[in-house]
Amino acid sequence: DAKTTQPPSMDCAEGRAANLPCNHSTISGNEYVYWYRQIHSQGPQYIIHGLKNNETNEMASLIITEDRKSSTLILPHATLRDTAVYYCIVRVAVGGATNKLIFGTGTLLAVQP
Amino acid sequence: DAGVIQSPRHEVTEMGQEVTLRCKPISGHDYLFWYRQTMMRGLELLIYFNNNVPIDDSGMPEDRFSAKMPNASFSTLKIQPSEPRDSAVYFCASSGRGPQHFGDGTRLSIL
Numbered sequence A: 001d002a003k004t005t006q007p008p009s010m011d012c013a014e015g016r017a018a019n020l021p022c023n024h025s026t027i028s029g030n031e032y033v034y035w036y037r038q039i040h041s042q043g044p045q046y047i048i049h050g051l052k053n054n055e056t057n058e059m060a061s062l063i064i065t066e067d068r069k070s071s072t073l074i075l076p077h078a079t080l081r082d083t084a085v086y087y088c089i090v091r092v093a094v095g096g097a098t099n100k101l102i103f104g105t106g107t108l109l110a111v112q113p
Numbered sequence B: 001d002a003g004v005i006q007s008p009r010h011e012v013t014e015m016g017q018e019v020t021l022r023c024k025p026i027s028g029h030d031y032l033f034w035y036r037q038t039m040m041r042g043l044e045l046l047i048y049f050n051n052n053v054p055i056d057d058s059g060m061p062e063d064r065f066s067a068k069m070p071n072a073s074f075s076t077l078k079i080q081p082s083e084p085r086d087s088a089v090y091f092c093a094s095s096g097r098g099p100q101h102f103g104d105g106t107r108l109s110i111l
Helices: none
Strands: A009-013 A018-023 A033-036 A047-052 A061-064 A070-075 A084-094 A107-112 B006-007 B010-013 B019-024 B030-038 B043-048 B053-056 B063-069 B074-079 B087-097 B105-111
Touching: A018 A033, A018 A084, A018 A107, A033 A061, A033 B063, A047 A061, A047 A070, A070 A084, A070 B087, A070 B105, B006 B087, B010 B019, B019 B087, B030 B074, B043 B063, B053 B063, B074 B087
Parallel strands: A009 A107, B010 B105
Antiparallel strands: A018 A070, A033 A047, A033 A084, A061 A070, A084 A107, B006 B019, B019 B074, B030 B043, B030 B087, B043 B053, B063 B074, B087 B105
C-alpha cells in the first residue's frame, strides 16, 4: 500500500475553509484516497474518498492532483465540532469494500473560535 | 439507522482475568473488523471477517487474543489471560460495498 504523509497539526479559524493536505507520491493506479476523521473519544468517521476525479459530498470536498501524488481535503466552513484528527489513507478497493485500512498518525485540526 | 454497536463502553479488570468485548455490526454488512488504538501504536487492525469467516488475523498480537463471529449480527474479541499492556481502546467496524463504519469503542483498562 502507498504511504501517506500529512502534517501533524493545523489550525483553522471558525467559519473559514480548512484545507488539509496529504502526499501519496507512490500511489498506484488502482488505489483510492480515503479520508476519515476521529473526534476525541469516538470511533473514526468516514468522510469521503476518490480515485482521480475531484469529489464533493455534504461533509467535504476532495481535490486530487492530476498526477495523483497528492490530495487536499477541504472543509468549506469549519466549525468547532470539526476539531479532530484527520486521516488520509490510500487503499485498493477490493470488490467494492475496503479492507485493512492502515491508519497513520493523521493531522490534528484545531478549529479556533 | 443503528450504527455499529459495541459493549461494554468501559471495562476495568485485574490482570489475569478473561475479557470479552462484543460487537453488533450494521445489518447487511458482510465485513467486520476489530481494531486497537493506543497512544504508542495508534490505530491498528487486529483481524477481519468476511461473511462470518476470519480472513486475516495477522494483526492479532498473540495467542491470548481470539475473535469469533458466530453469525452475521454478532462478534466477540476475547483476551485470556489479560495483561496491563492490553489496555487500549478497541474498535469494531463493519462494511458492505462501501467504506467502513466504526463503533464508539470499548475502553479497556487492565490493572
